[in-house]
Amino acid sequence: MKKKIPEKTIQRLLLYYRYLYFLLQQGTKNISSKSLADLLEIRGSQVRKDLSYFGRLGTRGAGYDVMALRDTIAEILKIDKEKKVCVVGMGNLGAALVAYKGFEALGFKVAAVFDISPQKINHKIRGHTCHDIKNLSKIINEHSIEVAILTVPAEAAQETALRLEKAGIKAILNFTPVKLSLSKKVKINNIDLAMELKTLSFFIR
Amino acid sequence: MKKKIPEKTIQRLLLYYRYLYFLLQQGTKNISSKSLADLLEIRGSQVRKDLSYFGRLGTRGAGYDVMALRDTIAEILKIDKEKKVCVVGMGNLGAALVAYKGFEALGFKVAAVFDISPQKINHKIRGHTCHDIKNLSKIINEHSIEVAILTVPAEAAQETALRLEKAGIKAILNFTPVKLSLSKKVKINNIDLAMELKTLSFFIR
DNA sequence: ATGGCTATGTGAAATAATTCACAAACAATG
DNA sequence: CATTGTTTGTGAATTATTTCACATAGCCAT
Ligand SMILES: NC(=O)c1ccc[n+]([C@@H]2O[C@H](COP(=O)([O-])OP(=O)(O)OC[C@H]3O[C@@H](n4cnc5c(N)ncnc54)[C@H](O)[C@@H]3O)[C@@H](O)[C@H]2O)c1
Ligand SMILES: NC(=O)c1ccc[n+]([C@@H]2O[C@H](COP(=O)([O-])OP(=O)(O)OC[C@H]3O[C@@H](n4cnc5c(N)ncnc54)[C@H](O)[C@@H]3O)[C@@H](O)[C@H]2O)c1
Secondary structure, eight states, rough: OOOOOOHHHHHHHHHHHHHHHHHTTTTTTTOOOOHHHHHTTTTTTHHHHHHHHTTTOOOOTTTTEEEHHHHHHHHHHOOOOEEEEEEEEEEHHHHHHTTTTTTTTGGGHHHHEEESTHHHTSSSEEEEEEEEEGGHHHHHHHHHHEEEEOOSHHHHHHHHHHHHHHOOEEEEOSSSSSSOOOOOOOOOEOOOOHHHHHHHHHOOO | OOOOEEEEHHHHHHHHHHHHHHHHHHHHEEEEEHHHHHHHSSSSHHHHHHHHOOOOSSSSTBBBHHHHHHHHHHHTTOOSSSSEEEEEOOOOOHHEEEEEETTTTGGGEEEEEEEEETTTTTTTETTTEEGGGGGGHHHHHHHHEEEOEEOOOOHHHHHHHHHHHHHTOOEEEEOSOOOOOTTSSSSSOOHHHHHHHHHHHHOOO
């Protein structure tokens, strides 16, 4: 053990969690790596290898206890511990994202939303009062927000990212098609939707 | 040559394209694999290997001609050829996506949008008249739409995906947190935003 | 031209991720 | 409690991707 855990493994862990959650609702008590793998169209050995990073979670001959495994994964991923996020840029995409219930289900809480436009500041958007970006640092510190979702226009992305870093944000989910340059300390995940669409369409016909 | 091209290579090609586009606007005529790689924080050898799948695109000693390379990549990815897409489910996320200009820049045209709710059908949303999902097949065929963006509620996802397959859709960009089961012929890309956020936050601290 | 430099293109090596395959653990059954 | 059958956990093998390293093409100055 003591190996570095691949990011892919973490992603699959989340998928396992979703299925286990569903299986439990259905009353399923036990599942084998093979059955779980079949649901996801992967190999049983992949499931077992992923889980083996975190100890011996199954029982030979019997498979995995659905509830126990779900809870263990929740603990590994800290789904049980609420984490606060903010959304910066309350335009089309930002507004859609704060309305999304799927974040809550994984332990996220939108604790603040920001914009620069006087049309939005101090107005309620999907139940969240929009703050002035000027107050970014203050509010992030007050609420101990660690993660930011960045949905400002591309032109403002780098500048805003720097403000987020200065405010002490640890991770950014970046929806802008801009490569952000920050210190290595800030973890960045880029969601490039146009790219996903293009990649997809490249592989047809 | 004649090797299978990795999906990762296609993704990077798109990033190269964006930078080349930008560099050309700045008046840069030539660039080395090293300089381009530095912008993306990858290795020069990665750039060269990626490009080598498509022939000899550079000049030894001099690097790559920015305009020529940009155009070659546009051709490889068929950015020059318009591809029609539809958006199914015009809720929060669907409405945000049809407003996005970034798709057009890569050669996509939103040719139709669909919903099931009488509140939306026949109403204009961001400039697109929303069609009844009942007419999916007809409209997809009329416009020769090949790609669908799926943004219906999770409960309706599998059923809607089957309708899309039957209507002749070749590829689906799936925003629902549901594993779609379709025949192998339909290419599916899943965008799981809650998962991206969770993966991101797992790796901090 | 010739020679010196620079940067490509590409096999080979290194690294990473997935899959195989099987011994060992445990369940179930009689 | 022994025997049979099932399924885990994990090294080893395989496959995929990235990086190295260098021969060689082509630019440029003289
Ligand atoms: N709309 C989409 O579907 C979509 C898809 C993929 C990517 N994106 C990207 O997401 C980003 C937002 O897209 P959108 O369509 O929501 O744009 P939008 O114009 O609707 O929203 C941007 C919001 O950011 C605010 N803003 C501008 N500068 C700011 C600043 N410095 N600080 C704080 N707020 C600021 C604006 O007032 C506006 O409300 C863009 O970078 C876009 O490329 C959007
Ligand atoms: N909102 C987000 O930011 C976000 C983020 C990630 C994923 N998602 C996923 O995207 C999907 C849509 O999210 P949303 O927030 O836009 O939801 P929403 O409820 O705002 O929109 C869903 C839309 O789909 C329509 N619809 C319902 N059944 C349909 C059917 N059978 N055919 C056609 N249209 C139908 C509804 O009328 C509604 O307009 C969900 O699956 C959600 O999990 C949303």
